[in-house]
Amino acid sequence: MNILILGSGGREHTFAWKITQSPLCKSLYVAPGNSGTAQIATNVNISVTDFEAIKSLVLEKGIEMVVVGPEDPLVQGIHDYFLNDEALKHIAVIGPEKAAAELEGSKEFAKEFMYRHNIPTAAYQSFNALNVEEGYAFLETLSPPYVLKADGLAAGKGVLILNDLQEAKTELKNMLVDAKFGDASSKVVIEEFLDGIELSCFVLTDGKNYKILPTAKDYKRIGEGDTGLNTGGMGAVSPVPFATSEFLNKIEERIVKPTISGLQKDNLPYKGFVFIGLIKVGDDPKVIEYNVRMGDPETEVVLPRLKNDLVEIFQAIANQTLDNIDINIDERTATTVMLVSGGYPEAYGKGKEISGLEAITGSIPFHAGAKLENGKIVTSGGRVMAITSFGNDYEEALKKSYQNIEKLHFDKMYYRKDIGFDL
Ligand code: AMP
Numbered sequence: 001m002n003i004l005i006l007g008s009g010g011r012e013h014t015f016a017w018k019i020t021q022s023p024l025c026k027s028l029y030v031a032p033g034n035s036g037t038a039q040i041a042t043n044v045n046i047s048v049t050d051f052e053a054i055k056s057l058v059l060e061k062g063i064e065m066v067v068v069g070p071e072d073p074l075v076q077g078i079h080d081y082f083l084n085d086e087a088l089k090h091i092a093v094i095g096p097e098k099a100a101a102e103l104e105g106s107k108e109f110a111k112e113f114m115y116r117h118n119i120p121t122a123a124y125q126s127f128n129a130l131n132v133e134e135g136y137a138f139l140e141t142l143s144p145p146y147v148l149k150a151d152g153l154a155a156g157k158g159v160l161i162l163n164d165l166q167e168a169k170t171e172l173k174n175m176l177v178d179a180k181f182g183d184a185s186s187k188v189v190i191e192e193f194l195d196g197i198e199l200s201c202f203v204l205t206d207g208k209n210y211k212i213l214p215t216a217k218d219y220k221r222i223g224e225g226d227t228g229l230n231t232g233g234m235g236a237v238s239p240v241p242f243a244t245s246e247f248l249n250k251i252e253e254r255i256v257k258p259t260i261s262g263l264q265k266d267n268l269p270y271k272g273f274v275f276i277g278l279i280k281v282g283d284d285p286k287v288i289e290y291n292v293r294m295g296d297p298e299t300e301v302v303l304p305r306l307k308n309d310l311v312e313i314f315q316a317i318a319n320q321t322l323d324n325i326d327i328n329i330d331e332r333t334a335t336t337v338m339l340v341s342g343g344y345p346e347a348y349g350k351g352k353e354i355s356g357l358e359a360i361t362g363s364i365p366f367h368a369g370a371k372l373e374n375g376k377i378v379t380s381g382g383r384v385m386a387i388t389s390f391g392n393d394y395e396e397a398l399k400k401s402y403q404n405i406e407k408l409h410f411d412k413m414y415y416r417k418d419i420g421f422d423l
Pocket residue numbers: 122147149156159191192193194195198220277288289
């Protein structure tokens with residue numbers, strides 16, 4: 001069948017890499033794609049939220065399956081758009097419908113969902129511009145650090161963790177009254193600070209059945225030792241060594257099962273990936289957030305470990321027969337290290353030529369913010385490329401990633417040399 005992937009990051013290159021290995025895939029299109037997807041599929045330069053243009057492409061190319069990479073089109077209702085269109089409604093869309101995508105689109109919605117279904121998470125209250133004074137009073141009842149979250153999508157920047165009460169009050173006002181994150185902060189969730197180590201769990205669901213994919217841990221801060229500004233993710237490891245089978249069992253019983261049954265009880269139609277951000281507090285998992293898509297760079301370590309035909313899994317999701325699939329996972333560890341443009345996540349340059357790719361052996365370079373220009377591969381974003389490797393443990397896998405990175409170059413290339421430092 002002909003398949004379309006929406007997105008342009010390392011996640012989407014990894015999807016493309018995996019999907020082109022399937023005998024079920026005839027032609028693969030990626031919109032808009034990057035230099036990595038251009039080598040194995042056909043890139044089409046349309047935006048992931050231009051539903052009309054996506055419709056034209058789907059009809060013109062006889063596309064039968066659409067795999068949605070990022071959250072924006074899901075939160076804007078791309079799945080519903082397909083279902084409500086006579087010409088598109090038979091096409092498989094991998095990603096939840098709009099009502100369910102609110103699990104990522106609204107922090108308050110996600111917290112209410114967790115409370116309703118007894119899913120362990122941090123205590124919270126939410127506020128808007130009309131009751132900002134109550135927000136100040138609530139902050140006074142908490143002990144630092146204070147966690148403030150813009151309700152809506154804020155490109156990964158909407159969470160503030162502050163040590164000072166006065167600063168927390170000021171930021172609350174900035175968000176609610178002065179629209180620090182625009183509409184996204186017209187509501188703010190204030191929650192209890194959870195102290196522990198983070199990991200993520202990825203679940204496939206067809207709305208009735210679920211399958212759990214390997215865990216992964218990503219490294220979000222720009223600086224070594226987890227310091228400095230938040231990024232989209234600087235590297236990842238799968239599996240997570242501290243996620244023992246006992247701990248994984250707690251995640252499944254206390255979090256995955258009530259999440260999937262909660263979606264059904266609340267009539268939230270879901271065919272896709274559920275990304276559950278977790279924190280291990282003592283020996284117990286608590287949910288920090290839901291995302292309604294795969295993580296990036298977590299995809300770059302999770303999908304390479306999946307031995308199944310991914311298209312067959314997606315078909316089972318579309319047909320609600322996921323219970324018939326046995327998931328097979330490579331026992332080895334996968335790691336990825338992200339190469340970024342100097343300056344990221346603040347201002348950075350673009351259009352720098354990337355050299356050395358042909359010398360890579362024993363790792364897979366997944367392209368992210370990189371594009372083809374006059375036959376050359378040049379940088380086009382902050383996160384440029386994720387170098388994934390396998391090993392018998394994370395140290396062995398990381399060694400390969402770092403050895404291959406030595407062969408790569410672009411002007412002001414930066415990466416963290418300490419991925420896995422805390423494991
Ligand atoms: P989120 O966008 O909700 O994933 O939050 C971004 C980051 O903030 C998370 O990856 C955590 O590192 C941190 N964080 C969010 N909520 C909490 C919390 N309740 N306690 C401690 N850290 C948190």
